[in-house]
Amino acid sequence: MNNIAVILCRPKYSENVGSVARACINMGCSRLIIAGSQTFDPQRAAPLATSRGAELLRSTEHYPNLEQALKGFHRVFATSARVGGWRKGVFLPWQAAQEIMRPETLDQDTALVFGPEDKGLANHEIELCPRIISIPTTSQAWSLNLSQAVLLVLYECFKHVPAARTRHIPSWDSPPVTQEQMQLLHQNIQETLLLIDFLQPDNPDYFMLPLKRFLAKTGIRQHEFNLLMGICRQIKWMAGRLPPGPASRSQP
Known part of the structure; x- marks a missing residue:
């Protein structure tokens, strides 16, 4: 992401800049x-x-x-909700991110330009930007907060950053069950x-066949297998077929 700069053109509210x-x-x-x-006030931001x-x-x-502000940049993307007319070849955020984060272009400084909160970029400012990004929204409410728009575009770029350079988010999913475990279940x-x-x-x-097909479609994981086995044990205990006690219960 070191090749990317966010440019705020004529921002109205310092809080949004923050x-x-x-x-x-x-x-x-x-x-x-x-x-x-x-009007930018760092203390308010x-x-x-x-x-x-x-x-x-x-x-x-x-x-x-x-x-x-654009002097020295190799590539410039303007963001705008107004499309059509002479504004052709508009990028969606994920399409722009693919272009920006291509490995062979990471040595090129890229500017992401965002206009003022009330009216967006003026025509003469968009003319300075060869590429346009438009964030799709519902037709009833297409205006985005400035920081929301920045975050959405940057996130699409961030998704291309190698995982080794991002914060690790541990997965709580468990391994899939084996065929032997499925038969036991x-x-x-x-x-x-x-x-x-x-x-x-x-x-x-014969009557188990629909249930087996259903379970096969769910892609059961290890912790889910333990849960279902525990439910079966508990039902059997309640019916008097297993002695009560912790040993009869599953530990997911």
Whole structure:
């Protein structure tokens, strides 16, 4: 993400700039630029930036207009909700991210330009930006908060960052069950359903077929296998077929 800079063109509210700084920090974007703002107040922005975002606010670059801010960038993407007409070849956020994060172009500095909160970028500002990104929304409410728009676009780029460089989120999923375990589960479910007279004893294998097909479609994991086995044991205990006690219960 070091090749990406967020440029806020004429932002109206300092608080939104603070939220943008926080979004940048969350997604690993370390360069924030403000173009053409006469009202930016760092003290109003800081509380919404959090401590890490406040560091980015202190290093924010300021330019008198968008044209000056874009000097030195190799690629420029403007964000706009207004599409159609002469605005052709509009990127969706994930399409732009694929282009921005291609390995062979990571040495090219890329600017993501966001317009003011009330009206967005003016036509003469969009003309400075060869590429346009538009975030799809419902037709009834297409206006996004500035920091939300920044976060959405940066997140699509962040998804292309190698996992080794992102925060590890542990998976709580367990391994899939083996065929042997599935057979054991089928056997226990069948015994349990017979015990409570849910299955007819004359041909239980036949009536188990729909349930077996259902279980096969669910892709049962190890912790789910333990849960279902525990339910079967508990039902059998309640029916008097197993002695009570912790040993008769599953530990998921």
